[in-house]
Amino acid sequence: MTLVAGVDSSTQSCKVVIREASTGRLVRQGRAAHPGGTEVHPSHWWAALLRAIEEAGGLDDVAAVSVAGQQHGMVCLDESGHVVRDALLWNDTRSAGAAADLVAELGGPGAWAEAVGSVPVASFTITKLRWLAEHEPDNARRTAAVCLPHDWLTWRLAGALRLPFASWADAPPPPLDLLTTDRGDASGTGYWSPATGAYRTDLLKSAFGAVPLLPRVLGPVADAATPPPGGATATSATPPPSGGVTPSPAGGDGRTRIAPGTGDNMAAALGVGARPGDVVVSIGTSGTVFAVSDAPSADPSGAVAGFADATGRFLPLVCTLNAARVMDAAARLTGVDLDGLGELALQAPPGADGLTLVPYLEGERTPNRPTATGSVHGLTLATATPAHLARASIEGMLCGLADALDALALSPERVLLIGGGARSEAVRRIAPTIFARPILAPPPGEYVADGAAYQAAWLLDGEVEWTSQEAVGYEADPEPGVRARYAATRPHILDRPT
């Protein structure tokens, strides 16, 4: 039996699944927590990956592995491949001012949408690099290469796979020119164009003042451990694949092969088997709403990020900063666990008798309100109950995602609900009332890690057919009053105190 492994190195944790390559059957799995905060030293991701691999029984019998990771995070490396400073994550909003400056400098949001498919906000790597150049010039000067979380883990793993597992913790960084990325993750940098498949080093130079070494952009079925042709330092992208890609032959040397990996949302699209006509709503640390598309997108309003996917297509996506952790916060406030929160929410009537929660607990990205805070409206003696607050928190979080669904401006055939927050029965039952359409909930699972595992199988065998378990459908009467009240309260929020 040939095995493949998929990794999801996301904001809160690292998950590893090991599956049978030919069928996708789950064989074993492991997970380990990441530290909190919006800046994290990448060594924590490496340590969590090793713990998760160990819990999953190791990779010795695994033929290929692939890493998917949280998008956008800025990982700066010096000439010897050592990390220059803690990585700034996608949900770190300190570069909001830099984002506004970059948008103005290029001539407005439309110019960015045309150049790279997205209008940069604080999440995008390019804005973090501008912030670094302005606030930490010494660190900027020491930065010889810039990459993303999944690029960094793939690079470390490609080097370590040649060594016994016991020495991985202290494995030295490989040469910088072995850094690779893929179209999906590259499309979240703000300096790579999904439409042309090329880096925009001119934009990077304007933002950062220099062009550090950038990872080679691999097609979906390349082996990330293969050195660049001629061992040359690579700063130019390979063109996007045009379909009909040829898998690499399985390695004959017994070594575990490593696929290019991708961003976590791109991997989720693969893992859940999203097809044109589907919209996927993912309730993780971030809330994301995305669709696979054959054509690149460029939304000058900035709401829809015009990403590439992991197969050679595109992935228009809307992202909110506030999703599953809104429920974590509400559970803390009401003194229950997450199951208890769901039970409470279902005890309150739809609309929570007017109690409305605007969930901008971490600031917000869509709409672009990086310094916003959350707010609760409609508090009366009658609505001051744990059940009303539980319902309002889930409805408020879902209203943010419903706005995201509207921004995508599609008429989906299916809406698929995934991510940690979708494990909540209350979320699955309330979602159709807010989205005003039925939803499908695939069985709870690790769809990002599964997508990565699928990519690893693809590297070995070409496009494989994995059967998926039946999704459960949820339908309910729409509650348009809830969204109307949310829309009325949404502008009435306070910014963080300075």
Ligand SMILES: Nc1ncnc2c1ncn2[C@@H]1O[C@H](COP(=O)(O)OP(=O)(O)O)[C@@H](O)[C@H]1O
């Ligand atoms: N049964 C549940 N009900 C509600 N939320 C849940 C449940 N199980 C997990 N979660 C939430 O899911 C989140 C983690 O989701 P996940 O998709 O793994 O996030 P990420 O990939 O961003 O690290 C946590 O904030 C956790 O509270």
Ligand SMILES: O=C(CO)[C@@H](O)[C@H](O)COP(=O)(O)O
């Ligand atoms: O920034 C985005 C998408 O653009 C986020 O979706 C990150 O990719 C983090 O994902 P999770 O950790 O929430 O899965």
